[in-house]
Amino acid sequence: MTSFPLRSAAPPLLALVLGLGIPFAALAQAGPAASAAAAAPDGPASAPISLSARKVYEQARSQLLQIRTVLKGRASQTSVGSGFLVSREGHIVTNFHVVAEAALKPERHDLVYVTADGREAPLQILQLDVLHDLALLKAADPAKPTDGVDDGSGKRVFDALAFRPDAQPLAQGERIYSLGNPLDVGFAVTEGTYNGLVTRSFYPQIFFGGALSAGMSGGPALDEQGRVVGINVARRVDGEQVSFLVPASFAVALLARGRDAAPIRTAAYGIVTDQLMLHQATLTERFIKQGWKTDTHPRYTVPVPIDQFMRCWGSSEPSRTGGLDLERSDCVMDTRIFVGDYTTGAIGVRHESYDGTKLGTLRFAARYAASFRNENFTRLRSEHQTKPQCHEDYVDRNGLPLRAVVCLRAYKKLPGLYDLSVLVATLDQKQAGVQGRFDAQGLSFPNAQKLAKHYLEAYGWVIH
Amino acid sequence: MGHPLAVLDVLDRDGQPRQSIAVAAWPLHVGRALDNDAVLADPHVAPHHLSIAPGEAGLALTVGETRNGVLLGRQRLHSGDSAALADDGEPIELTVGRTPLRLRLPGHTVAAELALAPVGSLARRAAPLAIAALLLIGGALFGTYLDTDPEGFTRAAGNALLGGIVGAAVWCTVWALLSKTFTRQAHFGWHLRVFLLASIALLAVTTLPALLAFTLSWPWLTDFDFVGSIAVIAAALYFHLLAVEPARHRLLKWVAATCAIVGVLLTLWFNVQRSDQFGDELYMSHLFPPALRLARPVSTDAFIDGLATLQATLDKKAREPARGEDAPRGDDE
Numbered sequence: 001m002t003s004f005p006l007r008s009a010a011p012p013l014l015a016l017v018l019g020l021g022i023p024f025a026a027l028a029q030a031g032p033a034a035s036a037a038a039a040a041p042d043g044p045a046s047a048p049i050s051l052s053a054r055k056v057y058e059q060a061r062s063q064l065l066q067i068r069t070v071l072k073g074r075a076s077q078t079s080v081g082s083g084f085l086v087s088r089e090g091h092i093v094t095n096f097h098v099v100a101e102a103a104l105k106p107e108r109h110d111l112v113y114v115t116a117d118g119r120e121a122p123l124q125i126l127q128l129d130v131l132h133d134l135a136l137l138k139a140a141d142p143a144k145p146t147d148g149v150d151d152g153s154g155k156r157v158f159d160a161l162a163f164r165p166d167a168q169p170l171a172q173g174e175r176i177y178s179l180g181n182p183l184d185v186g187f188a189v190t191e192g193t194y195n196g197l198v199t200r201s202f203y204p205q206i207f208f209g210g211a212l213s214a215g216m217s218g219g220p221a222l223d224e225q226g227r228v229v230g231i232n233v234a235r236r237v238d239g240e241q242v243s244f245l246v247p248a249s250f251a252v253a254l255l256a257r258g259r260d261a262a263p264i265r266t267a268a269y270g271i272v273t274d275q276l277m278l279h280q281a282t283l284t285e286r287f288i289k290q291g292w293k294t295d296t297h298p299r300y301t302v303p304v305p306i307d308q309f310m311r312c313w314g315s316s317e318p319s320r321t322g323g324l325d326l327e328r329s330d331c332v333m334d335t336r337i338f339v340g341d342y343t344t345g346a347i348g349v350r351h352e353s354y355d356g357t358k359l360g361t362l363r364f365a366a367r368y369a370a371s372f373r374n375e376n377f378t379r380l381r382s383e384h385q386t387k388p389q390c391h392e393d394y395v396d397r398n399g400l401p402l403r404a405v406v407c408l409r410a411y412k413k414l415p416g417l418y419d420l421s422v423l424v425a426t427l428d429q430k431q432a433g434v435q436g437r438f439d440a441q442g443l444s445f446p447n448a449q450k451l452a453k454h455y456l457e458a459y460g461w462v463i464h
Numbered sequence: 465m466g467h468p469l470a471v472l473d474v475l476d477r478d479g480q481p482r483q484s485i486a487v488a489a490w491p492l493h494v495g496r497a498l499d500n501d502a503v504l505a506d507p508h509v510a511p512h513h514l515s516i517a518p519g520e521a522g523l524a525l526t527v528g529e530t531r532n533g534v535l536l537g538r539q540r541l542h543s544g545d546s547a548a549l550a551d552d553g554e555p556i557e558l559t560v561g562r563t564p565l566r567l568r569l570p571g572h573t574v575a576a577e578l579a580l581a582p583v584g585s586l587a588r589r590a591a592p593l594a595i596a597a598l599l600l601i602g603g604a605l606f607g608t609y610l611d612t613d614p615e616g617f618t619r620a621a622g623n624a625l626l627g628g629i630v631g632a633a634v635w636c637t638v639w640a641l642l643s644k645t646f647t648r649q650a651h652f653g654w655h656l657r658v659f660l661l662a663s664i665a666l667l668a669v670t671t672l673p674a675l676l677a678f679t680l681s682w683p684w685l686t687d688f689d690f691v692g693s694i695a696v697i698a699a700a701l702y703f704h705l706l707a708v709e710p711a712r713h714r715l716l717k718w719v720a721a722t723c724a725i726v727g728v729l730l731t732l733w734f735n736v737q738r739s740d741q742f743g744d745e746l747y748m749s750h751l752f753p754p755a756l757r758l759a760r761p762v763s764t765d766a767f768i769d770g771l772a773t774l775q776a777t778l779d780k781k782a783r784e785p786a787r788g789e790d791a792p793r794g795d796d797e
Binding site: 100206239319321322324336354358360361362366367368369372373386387388389390391392394395396397401402403404405406407408409410411412415418420423425427428430448449452453456457 | 483510511609610611613614615616681683739740741746747748749750751752753754755757759760761762763764765767768771772773774775779781782783784
């Protein structure tokens with residue numbers, strides 16, 4: 001099929017970690033100076049800070065931290081984000097993507113935190129929640145009295161931020177305050193509104209109507225009482241003040257789960273794989289359960305998913321030179337799971353419906369074949385993923401002949417996980433046809449087979 | 465003066481006679497020194513390179529004091545050797561230094577006279593060539609027809625035709641110039657014929673496997689159809705070169721075969737580098753009108769069961785370290 005730019009098909013989501021080598025494309029190209037300049041017009045600097053913002057910041061100032069990933073043995077930082085203290089013992093919550101380099105390549109990176117008054121200390125990772133992009137950290141050397149207050153018994157006690165209870169949900173339009181250290185410029189508070197949960201997101205995310213910048217990742221978003229409602233995680237670069245927070249309840253759960261965990265010292269691929277296994281199981285189940293739309297083509301049943309956690313875009317393109325007319329549908333998930341150098345865990349479904357009556361049989365066949373050929377099955381660099389291995393044949397769908405190609409790629413550092421691509425072309429008409437493609441990332445092998453079957457079985461004749 | 469006892473033709477490297485020396489008396493001395501009967505200018509020839517004289521059983525050749533020896537037919541003779549010259553009614557071919565010689569005796573057959581103009585009428589000779597040309601033009605136009613929308617066809621066909629004709633003319637002219645340089649004859653017709661036939665063959669070896677692969681669901685056929693293309697190109701190279709170095713047809717055969725083998729091996733190697741498998745294509749992507757399909761479709765379950773074999777391969781490859789850095793064309797990086 002021909003590739004085409006779809007509005008919002010792949011949302012230009014920007015994770016809010018600041019660094020030179022960060023894999024999110026938009027960030028990597030924005031050097032610190034450039035991003036600072038770009039952030040200025042829509043930044044909150046010009047907006048008047050309310051009295052509440054000042055109060056909230058003053059209260060939270062001592063619990064607010066900058067999380068730095070530094071190269072081992074060199075003083076330079078590779079990326080910076082934000083974080084905050086959540087327990088009196090010194091547990092810290094931030095985003096997984098803020099600590100990803102340290103978690104996945106611990107032999108080359110160290111983590112340190114810097115407080116608002118400039119004190120610095122090393123950090124350890126206790127637990128990860130890759131699916132919701134959270135990490136639980138703790139100061140590496142609790143005996144070292146660089147931070148916290150001695151409670152008299154020789155044990156340090158930290159000032160922690162409290163979570164807003166789930167029982168008191170926010171109303172849309174309520175004022176919330178996001179804190180962090182944008183672009184490594186300095187600690188800041190930005191004001192915005194709570195806009196409920198993001199629609200059609202696979203995992204719940206809060207839609208924050210406020211400006212977030214790189215470097216604020218992992219910082220807390222607080223209500224007017226200074227309680228944590230969410231954790232800064234991303235923003236849309238194609239919009240204004242469309243930002244996202246991880247709901248606080250996931251951080252509460254992570255703290256409960258990892259409070260007493262032993263620090264993770266080796267590369268955390270095992271934990272990442274385990275969590276992705278859970279994700280793909282849920283994803284497969286929910287995807288199959290939601291079913292397919294009806295009336296997607298006058299002649300065939302063509303699989304188009306019901307968009308519970310996906311977004312489908314369509315377009316129609318009649319040929320201007322008396323050639324092939326086509327209609328397209330492209331369904332994508334906004335939710336992707338960040339795994340260090342790449343993302344995974346998403347599903348995409350698309351198809352193109354061709355009408356070649358103006359071309360004639362032979363010309364249509366040539367054009368239809370060219371479209372079938374114009375597909376790419378390589379996604380990640382060979383250090384992350386194998387080359388695709390494919391299986392192909394003619395498949396019969398109750399009398400409708402299809403040419404079907406299934407290609408799979410295995411992840412090199414996430415054993416047992418595979419990317420699936422299914423390419424289908426209907427082969428019953430001389431001058432018309434439908435070509436569809438299904439892509440799912442990070443699946444177990446049985447679930448890859450299950451989804452391939454689910455997708456292929458959705459093809460057939462329309463029964464009148 | 466009667467007829468000469470023999471004639472020694474001194475040939476050029478393309479086989480054309482440069483000089484003819486009549487032998488009035490045996491022995492015949494050949495060398496660079498002035499006291500020879502046949503004085504050669506070739507610096508790779510010794511002052512007294514060889515002599516030919518009647519022996520007990522006909523003529524015998526004796527090699528003089530030379531570093532390079534004498535090549536008699538395919539037999540290499542060294543300084544001091546002597547050999548009887550076979551008398552089978554054919555002229556005797558020998559090479560001294562870099563100069564080929566041909567000794568003709570009265571009993572030897574004389575090659576037939578070459579016609580100045582080619583045999584047969586022009587129409588008769590040009591007919592096969594014209595048919596091949598029309599076939600190729602038809603094929604090229606049909607390809608253009610398939611690839612363009614109805615509204616753009618005339619212009620695209622004009623472009624394809626013009627481009628094809630100019631390309632063919634340039635190709636054949638370059639070969640003709642090479643022929644002219646080495647053989648003093650352009651052989652343009654020969655090169656044109658090689659070009660036309662090779663192009664038609666190339667069209668056939670790329671189209672037929674695709675059609676068969678679709679009809680019978682044999683993906684391997686188009687996976688390895690580059691072998692056919694390479695074979696055709698190597699054969700074309702051989703026939704083009706044949707009109708440049710006609711005397712070395714045996715060597716040229718080896719050159720063409722070696723080129724073909726090296727070409728196939730290189731393609732296989734590149735394929736492995738690119739896609740981790742020997743074949744050209746990741747999957748069979750040649751679709752023809754549905755009526756041409758003969759292979760029976762399988763059930764969804766049977767198809768999905770067929771995936772199972774991929775797992776072991778993928779798991780094995782996942783454990784291998786990454787080979788080289790290749791830029792992905794993916795959507796996520």
